[in-house]
Amino acid sequence: MWPYFPDLLDRAVPRYTSYPTAAEFAEGMAEEPYLRQLAAVDPRQPVSLYVHIPYCREICWYCGCNTGAAGRAGRLQAYLDALCAEADLVSAALPPGVEVARISFGGGSPNALSALQFIRLADHLMTRFRAFSPLFSLELDPRGLDSAWEHAIAGLGIARASLGVQTLAPHVQSAIGRHQPLEMIESAVELLRRAGVGSLGFDLMYGLPHQSGADLADTIDMALTLQPDRFSVFGYAHLPAAIPRQRRIQGDALPRSRERFEQAMLADRLLLEAGYVRVGFDHYAKPDDPLARAAGAGGLRRNFQGFTDDDCDVLIGLGASAISSFPDLLAQNEKNAGRYRMLVSDGRAPIRRGVLRGPEDQRRGRLIERILCDGTVSLPADLNAVIGPPLGVFLTRGLATREGDTIALTENGRPYARALAYLLDGHRAEGEGAFSKAV
Ligand code: SF4
Incomplete structure (x- = not known):
């Protein structure tokens, strides 16, 4: 039993996916410091790419990500054209010979794109950068996976994926605007395994409206039948003043602080009992998963995507709101997809804010x-x-x-x-x- 100290737990603290945190980013950063950092990358050290797709087929009410409804096909294509143009600009700014070891796609939902659009995007990145056999990882919404996506994932050799599961309790799904029955998750898992995904993660949440400990335990029991390799277990952060879509969530239906704490503890116990090991403070993995092995060997890192075994010192973010991380600089792209497209079409690096790291x-x-x-x-x-x-x-x-x-x-x-x-x-x-x- 973890002891409960509300004076420590009720304090609002960063998640520290970077330090300094995004709250310290100064607005109006020019593109020059970013371009200088790109030019100074050591060609002997591989880098990682993160590609942000700020669209989803449906918008969940709890979501704090920079994303919007995919809507018109033309808008998606215009965004992809801008992403490719940004990739051209960034690859040209890097010294010759820099290898890209990893490419991660997140969002939003990368599978708001069609499978064909996604293949073209991945192909463009692999051609523009020295990315001969990158380790691909992909965030997916189980609601938009079809056989075309299965072929795309298999064809590109995508090794790692995470599925947004969150909760399998129907009444909680109704309260957060995200409907996905267990059968849909089962089909998504079968599809991803057939496509060759070796390391599959489920994202779960606690602290959701109308969610009880029993609801969470049922979700975990059902999820365990599908044997994912990893779990991440996040507490819902209700910030309706900053995130307007969360105003659809009934604040008075949220579990209180003590209940949230007990839910986090319950998830921890159930996942340990099921044979998963802890990775950082909110991830769990099977002992033979690369993330667990990295944690066991002291090689776990933390970046904008959470806990990772990525040991590259340079992470280049592409797309609206994506953050690039260099030892001396954190730089974030323009968040608004329309303004992002305009900056890129002017031939500029779309940097808008950031912080120098002394x-x-x-x-x-x-x-x-x-x-x-x-x-x-x-x-x-x-x-x-x-x-x-x-x-x-x-x-x-x-x-x-x-x-x-x-x-x-x-x-x-x-x-x-x-x-x-x-x-x-x-x-x-x-x-x-x-x-x-x-x-
Ligand atoms: S699918 Fe994921 S990224 Fe999209 S709105 Fe829902 S939670 Fe947010």
Whole structure:
């Protein structure tokens, strides 16, 4: 049983998919720093690409992603043309010889595209970049998978995919505007396995409107019958002031803080009992999955897609709202798909906001990443002194231990990983309130 400390859990804290977080990005960043970073990439080190498709066939009410209804076919095609133009611009800005080791597609829903559009896009990326046999990964909406997609996935050799499952309780699905019966998920899993996807993840959620612990347990039981290789288990973040589509969700039907906490604990117990191992603070994987192996070997990383075994130091984001990450710079593309297209059609890198990462940001970012990925970190003496008093709360409550310079989360401290990381956040006075609760 994890102990419940609402003073730590009710605090709004970042998810730390980057440090500094997106709340610290300055608006109006010019394209020059980004282009300089691209030109300075070390050709001996491979890079990763992330490609954002900001469209979905149907919009779920809870969704906090940058996405909109796919609507007219012409609009999708215009976006794809812009993506290809951005890929041309970026590949030309890189030094010759830079290899692309991974290409991830996310959104939105990449399968808002037709399978043919997707193949053409992947083909364009592989031709423009040195991407001879990249590791592909793909986020998918089970509601839009058909045999054409099966052939596309098999043809491209896509090894990893994640499916948005969220909940299988019909009354909860109604409350979040996302209807997908178990049979639909079963068909999607069969299709993806036939297509050769070796590492398949399910995204689940707790803290949804009208969702009880029993609903969550039933969803996990049903999901386990399909034997995915990975699970991610996210708490729903209700931020209707910032995300207008969430206003359709009844705020008074949401589980309260203690219930959310118990739901997170329940999911943790059921997945461990089923033989999955913990990866970071909200992922679980079969012990032989690459993510679990990376976690076991100390090679787990955290980036904009969550926990990953991607060890590239440079991640280039393509598409509206995509974020690029370099050791010295985080840069985000224009979020609005229409404005993104206009910038690209003017021949410009569509950068709109970002932040330079100085040595102190890089140092703190590495420490925060280790706490979240490994649950332990060795702190330099100066930071030990800074976080000493607030850390005392974690130590006296048995949530963390300190031996010399090494701070480690205990079993009881697992749900408090983000709250502990927050102590190392040198920007935390700014941007508070823009984040979700720690659980
Ligand atoms: S399918 Fe996924 S990305 Fe699209 S609206 Fe639903 S949750 Fe958001």
